[in-house]
Amino acid sequence: MKKDQSKRLQQQIDAINSLVLHQIKPSMQRIAIMDYLITHRTHPSADEIYEKLSIGMPTLSKTTVYNTLKLFASNGAAQMITIDEHQVNFDADTxxxxxxxxxxxxxxxxxxxxxxxxxxxxxxxxxxxxxxxxxxxxxxxxxxxxxxxxxxxxx
Amino acid sequence: MKKDQSKRLQQQIDAINSLVLHQIKPSMQRIAIMDYLITHRTHPSADEIYEKLSIGMPTLSKTTVYNTLKLFASNGAAQMITIDEHQVNFDADTxxxxxxxxxxxxxxxxxxxxxxxxxxxxxxxxxxxxxxxxxxxxxxxxxxxxxxxxxxxxx
DNA sequence: TTCATATTTGTAATGATTACATTTTTATAT
DNA sequence: ATATAAAAATGTAATCATTACAAATATGAA
The missing domain is CATH 3.30.1490.190 (Ferric-uptake regulator, C-terminal dimerisarion domain)
Known part of the structure; x- marks a missing residue:
């Protein structure tokens, strides 16, 4: 329905805004990853994000996800969470x-x-x-x- | 000199006491690892402990160090520190x-x-x-x- | 000593993360 | 629009901390 679409659109815009706010040039991949972080407040790992996003974005590379999350973290657009000794998790809430x-x-x-x-x-x-x-x-x-x-x- | 020796001995005893206090049966390796943790307050990693201890204890296995540190952590004899995303560090101060x-x-x-x-x-x-x-x-x-x-x- | 159990050892996986070279995209100047 | 340079993304191959596992050793009771 129409409402869902406009909601999705607004979410994309939110993702782009967060990127720009943190001096990160938006790209397809970056928007998708930031959008995932904003809409999934489960503190996903890089691998988790890759697995989910690569369904609708088959050319996505795991390296891109890692690089992008590292970029987000160093620009203050996401928080790196090292609570689990087995992998790093991420949070869009900084x-x-x-x-x-x-x-x-x-x-x-x-x-x-x-x-x-x-x-x-x-x-x-x-x-x-x-x-x-x-x-x-x-x-x-x-x-x-x-x-x-x-x-x-x-x- | 004599003083150093008795100091070393006291440190060993401290290590054993910490083990017993936390319901860990003392062994050569466990005492050595706990002793290292107590005398080196630099929050060493498992690998660091292994490298240093294996000099004076050539048969020591890296697996033993990992297992022992995990045992310490789960019995409250040491703290597992996940501040560094690249490796886990340990602290005898719980x-x-x-x-x-x-x-x-x-x-x-x-x-x-x-x-x-x-x-x-x-x-x-x-x-x-x-x-x-x-x-x-x-x-x-x-x-x-x-x-x-x-x-x-x-x- | 003998048996059962706990501990240690060494080697071989595992699995998250990174390095790196190549390809693709983007932005800009001509 | 086209050429060109820079930025970003990709795919594959390492890296490296940690773990699994099976064999060897030590410990402790009977």
Missing amino acids: STHAHFLCKQCGKIYDLSLPELATMPDMQKIEGHLVKEISYFYKGICKDCLAKGTKDSNTN | STHAHFLCKQCGKIYDLSLPELATMPDMQKIEGHLVKEISYFYKGICKDCLAKGTKDSNTN
Whole structure:
């Protein structure tokens, strides 16, 4: 229907705006990747993005996805999340917020921790110039806790 | 001299104590690895530990180092630090403290952030059970700032 | 000593990420 | 429009940290 199309279009525009805002020249691939990041708030990995996008964009190269995400990160258009020791994840939300990784299902959640947000960017801590901040939490997520409650919740 | 020897011995004992405290049966390799972690507060990687220890312990296997560090981490005897996207680093100090990675020299610093230490372990945040907490900061360290100040410090 | 179990070892995968050379696209000047 | 240079994307082949796995060794109880 018409509404879906115009919504899609608006999303594309949002992606382009974010690129331009962060001094990144838009291209088909960059728009597609940024769009994916904005519309999928699941903190995808490079490989995940590649797998999904290459369906509708068969010529897409995995190298392009890696290069583009690295570009996004260094221009502040995306956040690189190293919460999982096995792969890097990405987040289009570059505001300082915390992440929670469920050790059981592997899902990464956003956490809003208002008391931490008070720290301004680009400040010095113990003499070091801070450019990036990450708050990572790991454990068992709400959903997995609920599932596990059935019988074994002793540990 | 005598003093050095007794100091070394005390360090070994500290390593063993940490293992036993965390329900890890001591072995030559485990003691050596824990001892290395305690006496080298540089947040070494598995490979770094292997390279250094294998000099005085030629039969040591890299797999053992990896397995042992994983064991330490899951028993709370060491902290796994995923601040660097290229490799995992380890810290024998399991108290909740922050880490700072210098993007220029790659060194990892400990940061004591008193206001963050207030959060007790094992609490729930937004319904998720938190078991581990990591605070990561990245930027340019004190030393690199000092070196760089000579001429180019405009950016 | 003997058996069972835990630990270590060495080698061979695995798999995410990167290097690199080639091809394609884009922008600009003619 | 065309030529040309620069930027971006592509595909393949490395790299390299980490893990899987099977064999060897050490440990501890019976």
